[in-house]
Amino acid sequence: MTDHALPEAWRRGLYETISRRRDMRSFLPDPIPAETLARILLAAHQAGSVGLSQPWNFLVVENRVVRAQVRAHVEAERLRAAEAFGQERREKYLSFKLEGILDSPINLCVTCDQERFGPAIIGRNTIPETAVYSTCCAIQNFWLAARAEGVGVGWVSILEPAALRMILGIPDRIVPVAYLCVGFVESFPERPILETKGWLPRLPLHEIVFHDRWEERPRPDLLRALEMSRIDGEQATPAPTHSAEGRAK
């Protein structure tokens, strides 16, 4: 077996970044240096894409009037969504800060062009949504690179795509996949905010992994390894000894 594992320090960097990434709602107003933003965007652009179609665009939204329009739409959607919850849960929901559209120095709309490079793309025939899936992979890269640079990202998902298209002049054929608030932050919380606030628990990893068929339990060795996996607030995934032992077989 050829060993192409990356050096221990690099692996640690990846796992620590993954573990410390948070969905942020509060931001500092300080501008993001252009070089920093360019590095984060380049990380996004290096995501894999179906048939190398690179279907994404990144629309940096800085103008405050434009952002105020987006925010007004989000606020309307937030109140509408509150109706889906029972009373107790609704009050809790309404107490959450869900976005930092105007607090953050920039917003970013990440879009997907499902027809980039024409209709025939390797792997896109059977499932057209694959282009959107690729775009989400780019967003995750963006999120991780931002965290590594100390930049917070908050994904605002209570938005109608049609409203975003109108406000930002996006053509009908383009899917606005994500609207992100992006900026430096006072601090990154140790755990996801919704977990700390008792909204929902983290699911144990061993309960969501199956083997060969839906709902069949994993094999004993994998099950044991999954049960031993822990997400701690600060500590990243790998146990201190993992590097040697896991690859020695």
Place this chain on the structure above:
Amino acid sequence: MTDHALPEAWRRGLYETISRRRDMRSFLPDPIPAETLARILLAAHQAGSVGLSQPWNFLVVENRVVRAQVRAHVEAERLRAAEAFGQERREKYLSFKLEGILDSPINLCVTCDQERFGPAIIGRNTIPETAVYSTCCAIQNFWLAARAEGVGVGWVSILEPAALRMILGIPDRIVPVAYLCVGFVESFPERPILETKGWLPRLPLHEIVFHDRWEERPRPDLLRALEMSRIDGEQATPAPTHSAEGRAK
């Protein structure tokens, strides 16, 4: 401005991993140690999800008869998709190896339960697809962690969700988002295979970033920084001097 950037070595680890991740088609048969697979799955499970809904499941497919069924379906779809290309492009398309379903030691079906934790989830009211978007973020985490561990991942997208549901016993309400081949590899190519084979070019980053409105060019400082961004085969994103300078402002 509070500086929460991660240490230089960790950042480098993230950027190097992002830069070296590849969509793989050929695999070694060696089994993946359970501890390694558990670490990669835990990285996936740490992705952000809309309202902390964690809508994903990970179905490890090892049984060769089951995998042969999946492969037969993919082969049929591959030949069907070939009809979408003109003759020259079609021959090239058919010459590509598109999957390693039986070569790799395991496959992984990543699914999305859009109703996990009930119908009312923060942020999922306006766009139900956000649960699928979250699942794609988990897949990108999986892909990066696998690369860091020296494990290759190939996303097979020419599959009908209905066929996967039938073969793997997945309920109708669950969306099979990705079917991945997972295993160690002989080597990771320096550049994406479809780029090297002249199928499609990489898009210049500065052409896909807009400012405030669709198709408006970025501000001069960001434009310059984007133009200077380069994806090299081996070298990761940041220029050697990036750490100090970008954050000094």
